[in-house]
Amino acid sequence: MNHSHSKYLSNFKNWAEQKRFLDFTEKDVEFLKKLHPFAIEYADSFVDQLYEHLLQFPDTKRFLSDEKTLNRLKLAQKAYFMDLTSGEYGEEYYQSRIKVGIAHQRIGLPPRVYMSTYCYYMQLIIPKIYGNPMFDVETANGVFLALHKIINLDQELAISSYIHAIDEVISRQTEEILEMSTPVIQIWDGVVAAPIIGMLDSGRTQQFMERLLEAIVETNSPVALIDITGVPQIDTATAQHLIDTINAVKLLGSQVIITGVRPVIAQTLVHLGIDLSGIITRPTMASGLKVALDKLNIKVMDNPRA
Amino acid sequence: MDGENNLSVIKLKNILLVTVPDDPGDDIIQELQTKVLHAIEKYQSKGLILDISSVNILDSFFARTISETTQMVALMGGQTVIAGMQPSVAITATELGLHLGKAISTLDVDRALDIFTDNFKLV
Numbered sequence: 036m037n038h039s040h041s042k043y044l045s046n047f048k049n050w051a052e053q054k055r056f057l058d059f060t061e062k063d064v065e066f067l068k069k070l071h072p073f074a075i076e077y078a079d080s081f082v083d084q085l086y087e088h089l090l091q092f093p094d095t096k097r098f099l100s101d102e103k104t105l106n107r108l109k110l111a112q113k114a115y116f117m118d119l120t121s122g123e124y125g126e127e128y129y130q131s132r133i134k135v136g137i138a139h140q141r142i143g144l145p146p147r148v149y150m151s152t153y154c155y156y157m158q159l160i161i162p163k164i165y166g167n168p169m170f171d172v173e174t175a176n177g178v179f180l181a182l183h184k185i186i187n188l189d190q191e192l193a194i195s196s197y198i199h200a201i202d203e204v205i206s207r208q209t210e211e212i213l214e215m216s217t218p219v220i221q222i223w224d225g226v227v228a229a230p231i232i233g234m235l236d237s238g239r240t241q242q243f244m245e246r247l248l249e250a251i252v253e254t255n256s257p258v259a260l261i262d263i264t265g266v267p268q269i270d271t272a273t274a275q276h277l278i279d280t281i282n283a284v285k286l287l288g289s290q291v292i293i294t295g296v297r298p299v300i301a302q303t304l305v306h307l308g309i310d311l312s313g314i315i316t317r318p319t320m321a322s323g324l325k326v327a328l329d330k331l332n333i334k335v336m337d338n339p340r341a
Numbered sequence: 342m343d344g345e346n347n348l349s350v351i352k353l354k355n356i357l358l359v360t361v362p363d364d365p366g367d368d369i370i371q372e373l374q375t376k377v378l379h380a381i382e383k384y385q386s387k388g389l390i391l392d393i394s395s396v397n398i399l400d401s402f403f404a405r406t407i408s409e410t411t412q413m414v415a416l417m418g419g420q421t422v423i424a425g426m427q428p429s430v431a432i433t434a435t436e437l438g439l440h441l442g443k444a445i446s447t448l449d450v451d452r453a454l455d456i457f458t459d460n461f462k463l464v
Contacts, residue, residue, distance in 0.1 A: 244435075248428030255448050279435050286431040288424065288446035288453075 047126050053191065054124075059184045064122050066181035069174070071120040073163055078116040081159050082109050088155060095148055119185060132189050136196030146197055153186055217243045219250035226327045227256045228320065230295075232265035240276035244283055251289045258327040259284055262320050264295030274309040281314055290330070292316070294323030348373055350380045356388045356457055357381065357419075358450070363395045370406045377410060381417045389414050390453040391444075394425030399434050408442030415443060422446070422453040 086109060089095040099105050118128060139149055160182070165175050217239065219229045227250050235243065251259055261280070266273070281291045293316040296304075304311060317323040328335060348369060351358040357380050359373060377389060391407065411421040421444045434441075447453040 241432075244432055245428065248431055252428055252448065257448060257452065283428075283431040283435040286423075286434055286441065286446050287426050287428065288448040 047129050050129050050188075050192070053188060057184050057187060059124075059181075059188065062177070063181035063184055064124065066174075066178045067120050067185060068122040069170075069178055070164075070182065071117075071122070073160075073167075074116040074120040077159075077163065078113045081116070081156060082112045084159060085112070085152065085155055089148075089152075094145075098142065098144055098148075119182075119189075124185070124188075129192065132192040133196045136193035137200050139193065140197045140200040146194060149193060150190065153190065157186075213239060213242065217246055219246050221250070221254045221256065222260070222324065223328065223331075223333070225254075225256050225331050226258045226260065226324065227251055227254055228260040228262060228324075230262040230265055230320075233267070235266065235273045235276050237272075237276065240280065244280050247280065248283060248287060251284065251287055257289050258330055259289055259291050260294050260320060260323045260327060261291055262295040262323070263293060263300065264297065264320070266295075266300070269300050269303050269307075269309075271307055271309065274304065274307065274311075278311075290315075292323045292326055294318070294320045348376060350376050352380065352384050352386070353454075355384070355386055356390060356454070357384070357386045358390045358392065360392045361396055364398055365396065365403065367402055370403055374406055374410045374413070378413055378417065381414060381419055386419055388419050388457045389421045390424055390450060391421065392424045392450050392453075393430070394427065394449070396430060397427060399430045399439065401437065401439060404434065404439035404441060407444060408440060411442045411444040420445070420457075422456055424448070424450045424453040 086099065086105065090099060099108070118131070139146075161179070164170065164178050164182075167175070170178065212233075217229065217231065219227055222228045227247070229243070229247050229250075231243065233239075247259060247261075250256070261277070263269070263277075277293070281293075284291045291314060293311070293314055296316050296318055315323075315326060317326060348359070348362070357377060359377060361373065362369065365373070380386065381389070389410075396403075407421075407423065414421050423441060423444050423446045425448065426446060433439075445456065447456065
């Protein structure tokens with residue numbers, strides 16, 4: 036994969052910028068540290084309550100299939116509570132948040148479950164903040180806001196890495212589709228056929244041209260059929276790409292026959308004023324093959340004994 | 342100038358065959374043109390086959406000289422056939438918008454000979 040640099044995934048430097056954007060300062064760090072004793076005291080109970088809650092819904096229950104997984108996740112959650120209030124929000128913290136997002140995407144946990152988990156925790160945490168006799172209202176507000184900020188930062192990282200992971204899958208699939216969608220097949224001695232599926236953009240044209248020309252030389256074929264049955268619609272750019280390909284084939288000493296010109300394509304070509312008059316075009320690959328065989332002086336006959 | 346670059350023009354019956362070396366310099370291309378035209382005059386050849394299968398790079402000077410040579414050969418009563426162009430060369434030529442004028446292309450020298458012996462319909 037050479038798509039490691041996604042537009043969605045921030046780097047650590049950007050994250051520092053994001054902290055500034057949220058106005059996450061040393062003051063907030065101090066407020067969060069005040070929560071640390073609570074995290075130590077209540078983490079077990081909060082985490083147990085959360086998983087009890089998650090187990091009530093079939094949608095989330097399926098991720099907690101066995102006792103081992105459940106215990107591992109509970110431990111991870113408790114560790115998270117410790118991290119969240121540790122006062123250390125450097126690179127290590129950043130990396131661990133990114134990993135969480137990628138792991139969630141990999142197991143297929145929907146982002147909504149991840150997001151609503153925070154909401155559930157807040158329900159449990161808020162009474163502890165405001166019900167604490169050691170905090171005056173101002174401190175309680177400060178603690179609450181600091182917690183809100185760090186959670187926002189965490190969520191942004193996890194969601195970005197979610198999207199990044201999906202983005203990578205899409206890029207890989209796009210490449211695979213590109214590979215698959217331009218096969219070149221030898222269909223007769225001296226005839227190759229290349230069905231185009233989908234739109235022909237400039238990136239694909241380059242690849243398509245290379246494959247077609249190489250196949251023509253390799254099989255020593257004087258005729259190449261380019262079938263455009265699978266091209267949904269044609270525009271001037273696509274037509275130009277086709278014409279370029281035809282010219283390159285001509286330079287090699289081979290000839291192109293365009294097949295699969297459907298009525299809608301014929302209409303569009305005329306309306307756009309694209310001139311293909313120097314090029315042999317046929318409505319079906321079968322009729323194109325007949326032209327090709329004729330050019331090669333090959334006669335196909337019915338077997339008279341059959 | 343004669344023979345300086347080991348460029349040989351081979352006469353085959355009424356056709357001339359030239360194998361263009363890999364990465365020909367401008368002087369070689371110029372020499373090729375002169376040699377070919379003199380040979381056509383000498384042998385009254387009907388055709389010229391340029392085998393460019395070893396050429397990996399086609400620049401605009403080369404393309405223009407081929408196009409012009411084709412015209413000159415035509416003026417002297419001959420048809421030029423370019424044989425064995427590499428796919429990468431064809432792609433570059435298309436991208437740069439280079440044209441070979443009235444020259445006909447064929448996949449290899451065999452097929453070029455077929456054109457002159459008239460048993461090949463693809464012209």
